[in-house]
Amino acid sequence: METTKETAIKALKAAFPQTIPIMAGYVFLSIAYGVYMNAFGFNFLYPMFMSMLIYAGTVQFVAVGLLMAVFDPLNAFFLTLMINARYLFYGISMLNKYRINGLKGAFLVFGMSDETFSINLTADIPEDIDEGWFMFFVTILNYTYWVSGSILGGLFGELIEFNTKGLEFAMTAMFIVIFLEQWLKEKSHSSSLLGLGVSASCLIIFGSDNFIIPSMIVILLILTLKKEPFMKAGETK
Amino acid sequence: MTMTAGQHVIIIALVAVGTMITRFLPFILFPANKPTPKYIQYLGKALPPASLGLLVVYALKDVNVLQGSHGIPELIAVILVLAVHLWKRQMLLSIAIGTVCYMVLVQAFF
Numbered sequence: 288m289e290t291t292k293e294t295a296i297k298a299l300k301a302a303f304p305q306t307i308p309i310m311a312g313y314v315f316l317s318i319a320y321g322v323y324m325n326a327f328g329f330n331f332l333y334p335m336f337m338s339m340l341i342y343a344g345t346v347q348f349v350a351v352g353l354l355m356a357v358f359d360p361l362n363a364f365f366l367t368l369m370i371n372a373r374y375l376f377y378g379i380s381m382l383n384k385y386r387i388n389g390l391k392g393a394f395l396v397f398g399m400s401d402e403t404f405s406i407n408l409t410a411d412i413p414e415d416i417d418e419g420w421f422m423f424f425v426t427i428l429n430y431t432y433w434v435s436g437s438i439l440g441g442l443f444g445e446l447i448e449f450n451t452k453g454l455e456f457a458m459t460a461m462f463i464v465i466f467l468e469q470w471l472k473e474k475s476h477s478s479s480l481l482g483l484g485v486s487a488s489c490l491i492i493f494g495s496d497n498f499i500i501p502s503m504i505v506i507l508l509i510l511t512l513k514k515e516p517f518m519k520a521g522e523t524k
Numbered sequence: 525m526t527m528t529a530g531q532h533v534i535i536i537a538l539v540a541v542g543t544m545i546t547r548f549l550p551f552i553l554f555p556a557n558k559p560t561p562k563y564i565q566y567l568g569k570a571l572p573p574a575s576l577g578l579l580v581v582y583a584l585k586d587v588n589v590l591q592g593s594h595g596i597p598e599l600i601a602v603i604l605v606l607a608v609h610l611w612k613r614q615m616l617l618s619i620a621i622g623t624v625c626y627m628v629l630v631q632a633f634f
Contacts, residue, residue, distance in 0.1 A: 358531045368546060378548070454623065462582075465576060483581065486582070490585055506578070
C-alpha cells in the first residue's frame with residue numbers, strides 16, 4: 288500500500304506539467320496586475336490580498352477601478368456577480384468531480400478559475416494517480432502562480448523590463464487545445480458547437496463587455512427546450 | 525484617492541464574497557447527500573462542452589477585426605495551434621509553438 292505522502296507526490300508529478308502553460312500566462316498576467324495597481328499608487332498588499340481572496344483575474348482588474356471611484360458597495364457586488372456568472376456553469380459541470388469532503392473539496396471550489404476548471408474537467412488522469420490529489424495540485428499550483436506574480440508585480444513593478452508582449456496568448460492557446468481535444472474525443476459535437484456558436488453570436492451582438500450573460504441564458508434555453516440532441520454531449524468515444 | 529482604507533476593505537470583501545457565491549452556489553444548492561434533480565444531472569453532462577466553447581470565445585473576445593492588426597496575428601496563431609495539435613497531439617508543444625509564433629508576430633510584424 289502506498290502512503291498518503293507517496294500518493295500525493297505521484298499526483299503532484301502528474302499535475303505539474305499540465306499547469307506549465309498556466310504558469311506562463313498567470314505569472315505574466317499577475318505581474319502585470321501588480322504593476323498596474325502599483326502604478327495607481329496602491330501598496331503591494333492590495334494586489335497580494337486581492338489575488339489571495341478574490342482569485343479571479345477579470346474582476347480583479349475591474350475592482351481597481353471600483354477602488355478609485357466613488358464608494359458604491361452594491362454596484363461592486365452586483366458587477367462581480369455578473370462578471371463571474373460563468374462560474375455557475377463550471378460548478379454545475381463539476382458537481383460530480385468536485386464532490387470531495389473537507390477542506391480539499393472546498394479548496395477545489397474556491398480555486399475554480401477558468402484555467403483550473405478546464406484542466407480538471409478534461410485531463411486524462413492515469414489510473415494509478417489519485418484524482419482528488421491531482422485536481423488539488425492543479426488548483427493549488429495555479430493559485431500559487433497567480434498570488435506570487437501579484438506580489439512580485441506590486442513590489443518590483445517599475446524595475447521589471449518587459450519584452451513579453453503576447454505571452455498571455457499561452458492561455459488562449461490552451462483553451463483552444465482543450466476545446467480541440469474535447470472535440471476529437473466526443474461522440475456528438477452538439478454541445479461544443481452550441482457553446483461556440485451562441486457565444487460568438489452574442490459577442491458580435493452585445494460586444495466584449497456584455498456578451499457572457501446573454502450567452503449563458505441562450506445556451507441554457509436551448510439546452511432546456513431541446514434536450515434530445517444534447518443527451519450524448521459529454522460522452523466520449 | 526477618495527475612499528478610506530476601511531471602504532477599500534469593504535469593496536474588496538464584497539468582490540471576494542460575490543466571486544465565491546458564483547463558485548460555491550451550485551455545490552450548496554445540490555449537496556452530495558441529496559439526490560440531484562434529473563434536469564441538473566442532464567445539465568451537468570450537456571454543459572461542459574458548451575462551457576469550453578464559451579471559454580474559447582471569451583479568450584478571443586478582445587480581438588478587433590475592424591481595427592489595428594485586424595486579428596491577423598490571432599488568426600495565424602490559432603490556425604498554427606490547431607495544425608500542430610492535430611499533427612502531434614502534444615498539448616504543451618501546441619501551446620508553446622502557438623505562443624512563440626504569436627509573440628513574434630505582435631512584437632516584430634504588427
